[in-house]
Amino acid sequence: MIIALDVMGGDRVPRESVAGAVQAAKELGMQIALVGPRNLIEDELARHAPVPEGLHIVDAAQVIGMDEAPAQAVRQKRDAGINVAMRLLKDGGAAGIVSAGNTGAVVAAALLNLGRLPGIDRPAISAFFPSTEKGVLILDVGANANCKPSYLVQFAHMGATYVERIFGVQRPRVGLLNIGEEEMKGNDLAQDVFEKLQKSNLNFVGNVEAKDIAAGIVDVVVTDGFTGNVTVKVSEALLEFLFTRIKTAIMSKAHYRLAALVLRDAFRDVRRKLDYSESGGAPLLGVNGIVIVAHGRSDAYAFRNALRTARDAASSGLLSALTAVPKK
C-alpha cells in the first residue's frame, strides 16, 4: 500500500515533509509516494543517505506560491503537487494522501479530483480537540461556513464511523456543540440538528460545551464550519498565548530560570499531549478517498504520524464504511 505525500504543502517544507517520509519508511516500513518537484525532493533525500526503501518520487512540476489564493490556484495549476497526488489516489496508485497545505486548497483539490462520496452533500474538515482522553474529533472546522441541518447529521455519521474504524471505539458518543444558556438552547441550526440527531441511530449524548469536550464525555463533536473553525482557532491561539506568557514570566528572574530547567521535561510532556504533531493529522471526510490533513506547522515527526494515520485509515475499510453511512 502506497500513501501519497504532498511534499510542498505546509510551512516547513520540503525539509520536514521529506524527513517525515524518511522516518515513516524507516521506522514503520511504509511505502510513500513523494509528490512534488523532483529536483527539490532529490536534494532533500540526499540529506538522509542512505535513503530507506519504500520512497518513490512522483514529479509535480507546478508549485502554488505563498502569494496565490490557494483554492483558486488549485483549479488553475493542474500539475500542482496536491492535484497530482489526488489523481494518483483516484487512479489507484495510492491508497491515501497526506497534505499539510492550506485546507481550502486541499478541499478544493479533493472535490476537483475525487468528488464527494455518494449521498454526502458537503465534505467536512475535522480536527482533534484536547481532552482528558486521547482527543475528541470535532467537525466541521472550516469547510462549510454556512450549514444546513442535514450536513451536520452527515458529519455526525462520518465522524462516528471514523472514530469507530480508526480508534476501535464502539458506539462512539456524539455531541452537538451548543451553548448552555437557559431558555436559549442554541441557535436555530443547533436546535434543528438536535432533533435530527435524537432521531438518528447514533449514540447521541446531546448538547455539549467546551468543558464537556475537555472532560472527555464524547468521542465526536459536530458543529458548523464557522463555529468549528473559531473553536479550533481560539484553542490554538490561547495555548500559544499561555505558553508564551509562562515563558516570559519564567525568564524574568534568574532563580525562576533555574527552577524552570528542572521542570523542562514536565512542560514538554504537557505541551506534547496537546500537540497536533502527536495526533498525526485529521481526516477530510466526505470526499471519495482517504485524505489526511496535517497541521500547517507540521515537523518531520508530525508528518510521520500523519502518514501512519493515512495508512491506518486506508487499511481499515474506512471508505466503504463511510459509503454505507445513513445520509439523512
Add this chain to the structure above:
Amino acid sequence: MIIALDVMGGDRVPRESVAGAVQAAKELGMQIALVGPRNLIEDELARHAPVPEGLHIVDAAQVIGMDEAPAQAVRQKRDAGINVAMRLLKDGGAAGIVSAGNTGAVVAAALLNLGRLPGIDRPAISAFFPSTEKGVLILDVGANANCKPSYLVQFAHMGATYVERIFGVQRPRVGLLNIGEEEMKGNDLAQDVFEKLQKSNLNFVGNVEAKDIAAGIVDVVVTDGFTGNVTVKVSEALLEFLFTRIKTAIMSKAHYRLAALVLRDAFRDVRRKLDYSESGGAPLLGVNGIVIVAHGRSDAYAFRNALRTARDAASSGLLSALTAVPKK
C-alpha cells in the same frame, strides 16, 4: 453614588459577595446597597466587624434556587434580589448594579425592569478575552443565539462606546470575529455585517481571528451570541484544562514539586493576568441602566473590582453616550 449588589447571585455567595462589598467600602470608599435576604446579609456582615461605612442593606426576601430555571424564576419571583436591585436602579436609588448570577437571569431581570435603550434591538452580554494588552471586549457572548446583521452593528457601537468611556481609548479599533479560510470569508451573517461595519463611522479594522485578538490588534470584537458564547467557553475550559495538566505533571515527581515552589509566584502572576477577577466583570450593554455582570465563580476580590467597574461606568456618562450611538 450608590451601587447595588445582587448579594445572592453567584456560586460563592453570600460569603464572597458581602466580603467584596466590605472591601469596596473600606478600600475604595464606595456606597453599596446590599440587596438580598436581610438576615443572611447581617450574619455575613458580623464577620467583618467593625463594618465600614457606606454599606446599606436592602431586603429582598425571595431567593432563586439552584434547581430553578433562572430566567423564568426572575419573572415569577418579583422580590428576588436581582429584581429588587433593578427596581432600585430604575427608581434612582442606585446608579449601577453588579450581579454574578446566571446571565440569563440577569438579562431577563434587566429587560423586565429597565427595558432596552431607545433604538437598541437587543442587549448584549460582553466579556474580556485575554490579549497582550489589557483584554479585549467581546460581545455578544450569550444573550442572542440568533442575530440579525443590524444587531452586531449595534453591538459594535455600544462596545466601542464602552471602551472609550471606561478605558479612555480614543477611536477604539473594532474587529469582526470571522474565519480565515480563503474563498469563504465567513458565513452569511459575517459577510453582511462586514459590509455594514465598513460603511459605519467606527474604526473598523476588518475580520479578526483568535490569534489577532490575543495579539491585541483590536479593542472590541463583535460576534453573534452563539459564536461568542462558544469562544468564551472554549477559552475558559482550555485554560482550566491546561493549568490542571501542568499541576498534575508537576505533582508527579518530588524534584518537580520543589522547583514549582520556586515558580509559584510566576505562575500566580500569569494566572492572575488571565483571571476574570481582575477585569471586574463586564457590562450588559443595551439595557437602560448600568449593569455589570461578574463571573459566577467570583470571589471577594472579583466582587470588589466589579463594584468599582460599575461605579466607574456610572460616573462616566456611559448611559447617555450609549443612548447617542447610531443604531443602524
